Amino acid sequence: MKVVVDENIPYLLTPLQRVAEVTALPAAAITAEAVRDADALVVRTRTRCDAALLDGSRVRFIATATIGYDHIDTAWCAAHGIAWANAPGCNASSVCQYVACALRLLDSEGVITLSPVTTIGIVGLGHVGSRVKALSERLGLRTLCCDPPLADSGRGDGFVRLGTLAAECDIITLHVPLTKDGLYPTWHMADADFFASLRRRPLFINTSRGPVADTAALRAALQAGQIRQAVIDVWEGEPAIDRDLLSMARLTTPHIAGYSADGKARASQMVLDALATHFGLPRVEAGTPPPSSAPYDIDADSLRLKASPDTFEYQRNHYPLRRES
Numbered sequence: 001m002k003v004v005v006d007e008n009i010p011y012l013l014t015p016l017q018r019v020a021e022v023t024a025l026p027a028a029a030i031t032a033e034a035v036r037d038a039d040a041l042v043v044r045t046r047t048r049c050d051a052a053l054l055d056g057s058r059v060r061f062i063a064t065a066t067i068g069y070d071h072i073d074t075a076w077c078a079a080h081g082i083a084w085a086n087a088p089g090c091n092a093s094s095v096c097q098y099v100a101c102a103l104r105l106l107d108s109e110g111v112i113t114l115s116p117v118t119t120i121g122i123v124g125l126g127h128v129g130s131r132v133k134a135l136s137e138r139l140g141l142r143t144l145c146c147d148p149p150l151a152d153s154g155r156g157d158g159f160v161r162l163g164t165l166a167a168e169c170d171i172i173t174l175h176v177p178l179t180k181d182g183l184y185p186t187w188h189m190a191d192a193d194f195f196a197s198l199r200r201r202p203l204f205i206n207t208s209r210g211p212v213a214d215t216a217a218l219r220a221a222l223q224a225g226q227i228r229q230a231v232i233d234v235w236e237g238e239p240a241i242d243r244d245l246l247s248m249a250r251l252t253t254p255h256i257a258g259y260s261a262d263g264k265a266r267a268s269q270m271v272l273d274a275l276a277t278h279f280g281l282p283r284v285e286a287g288t289p290p291p292s293s294a295p296y297d298i299d300a301d302s303l304r305l306k307a308s309p310d311t312f313e314y315q316r317n318h319y320p321l322r323r324e325s
Helices: 013-017 074-079 092-108 127-138 148-153 162-168 192-196 215-224 243-248 261-279 298-307 309-317
Strands: 002-006 021-025 040-043 061-064 083-085 119-123 142-146 171-174 203-206 229-232
Touching: 002 013, 013 021, 013 261, 040 261, 061 261, 074 083, 083 261, 092 127, 092 203, 092 229, 092 261, 092 298, 119 127, 119 162, 127 142, 142 162, 192 215, 215 229, 215 243, 229 243, 243 298, 298 309
Parallel strands: 002 021, 002 040, 040 061, 061 083, 119 142, 119 171, 171 203, 203 229
Antiparallel strands: none
16 A cells, blocks of 8 residues: 655654555645555645545545645545545644743733733634633633534533624634635634724734634734734745734744644554554554653744744744643
8 A cells, every 4th residue: 555645744654654655755746646646645734635636546545634624625535535534633732832832921021911800712612722721711811712613503601702702802812723615614704804893902813724814904903903912823825924914923933833742743643543444554653752841932933933934834844843741
C-alpha cells in the first residue's frame, strides 16, 4: 500500500513506514501527478483535496492531521468512493495554552484584567472552546458561551447569542469551524456589523480560521477603537497576510496556536489509527515528543512574524514545537 504524506507532519513517518510504502513530500509538491498511484493521503490544511488533485487517482482514503477539514471536498470524495478522517480535538490543549499565555501577557500589560469583573465571551464550545471555558472559570472570569448549533440542538444550556457577547464582553475569543453554507455559516462572522455592535471595546482573539473574521472590518475596528486590541493566529489569504493588520495587532502568529509537540503527536496517532482501521493494518504507535521545561513565549512567536512576514509559511512549517506543560 502506498501513502503520500505531507513531510511536515511530525512523529508519523517512521511508524507509518513499518506498515506501508511512504512517499513524503512538501505540501506544494502533493500534486495530481504525485498522488496518481497512491492508495491514501496524509495531509494538512495546505493541501486542497478535490477533483483537481484526486480525479483519475487510485486514492481511496484521506487522513488530515488537523481538526479542520474544509480543505477536503467531502461531497466530491463521497461521490467518488473516497473516505476521509480528521483529528478532532488533537490540538485543543495546545490552543488553550496559547489563549492562556495571551491572556496572562495582556493582563500584565494592563490591556485586560483577569478578575471576576471581566467578562469573556467564547464563540464555539467544541473541543477547544470547552477547554477555554474551563480555563476562564479557573481564572475567575465571568464566562459567557455562544454556540448556536449546540443551543438549538438542545445538547446544552446557558448559551447566549452573539449579540449578548457584543454587549457584555471585555474579551471575545473565536473557536469555530469555517463554514459558508447551512444554518450556521461562520465565514465573516466577525464583520463590520459585528464590530460596530461591540459595547465594551473587547480584546478580540481569533485562533479558529482566518476567514471567520473579515480582515478589512477587523483592521477598521482596531483603527476606530471598537476593539482594544487583537490576538491573531489565523489569517485570510494565508500565507499572504495583511501587513497593516500585522503591525496593528498586539500578538500575531503564523497559524501555530495548535502547534504543540503534544498536539502533533496526538494528531499523528489519530491518523495512524484511522489508516489502520480503514485498511486493516497493524496498529503502530506515533513518535514521542522530547521533554522540555521551557515555558511558552508567545511574544517571541509574535515578534518573529512581525519581523519577517514574508516567511510566514517557513515559520509555520519549521515551528519549534513547544510542550504543553
